[in-house]
Amino acid sequence: MKGLAQQSPTTYPRITGYVGILHPLVTFTNGDKPHYNFDGVYTVGMPTGINIWKSPKIGFSMEFVPLIRAGNGTSKMNNFLFHPGALFGLGKGFTLATRAAFETSGRYGFTPVLNKIVKKNTNSSYFIAIPVPARFGNDVPASVTIGFQFGIIF
Numbered sequence: 001m002k003g004l005a006q007q008s009p010t011t012y013p014r015i016t017g018y019v020g021i022l023h024p025l026v027t028f029t030n031g032d033k034p035h036y037n038f039d040g041v042y043t044v045g046m047p048t049g050i051n052i053w054k055s056p057k058i059g060f061s062m063e064f065v066p067l068i069r070a071g072n073g074t075s076k077m078n079n080f081l082f083h084p085g086a087l088f089g090l091g092k093g094f095t096l097a098t099r100a101a102f103e104t105s106g107r108y109g110f111t112p113v114l115n116k117i118v119k120k121n122t123n124s125s126y127f128i129a130i131p132v133p134a135r136f137g138n139d140v141p142a143s144v145t146i147g148f149q150f151g152i153i154f
Helices: none
Strands: 015-030 041-045 048-053 057-072 074-091 094-103 108-120 125-131 135-136 143-153
Touching: 015 125, 048 074, 057 094
Parallel strands: none
Antiparallel strands: 015 041, 015 048, 015 143, 041 057, 048 057, 057 074, 074 094, 094 108, 108 125, 108 135, 125 143, 135 143
């Protein structure tokens, strides 16, 4: 009879890092027509962050997101986002991140993010996420965006 390998229990606090790709899908602004990514210009972000879990249920996260905009044959990094927040483990691979948002564009706001681990490995996990950023300020109308993100946690 073969012995079963026992996993040692996770100890806390636990620190993880991650990197991903963010695609804003559609943005809504004060009654205007929705603006879709890929409609004339394309914006993509590369979220990179560190999570510090106090327990399986609560943690803190710091995320940094350079955003690149491509259109009319050119591309540039047009915004940088600092995104600190709290993490809430919901169970079954789901996490809710509640983030504050501070952008170099002069905008600020908050971003709830629903995250799901879709493949768990020994030393890494793959995830998908739905961020819903709300932004204000800089003499621009308030906006809400729906995005799609995927990445790897290690």
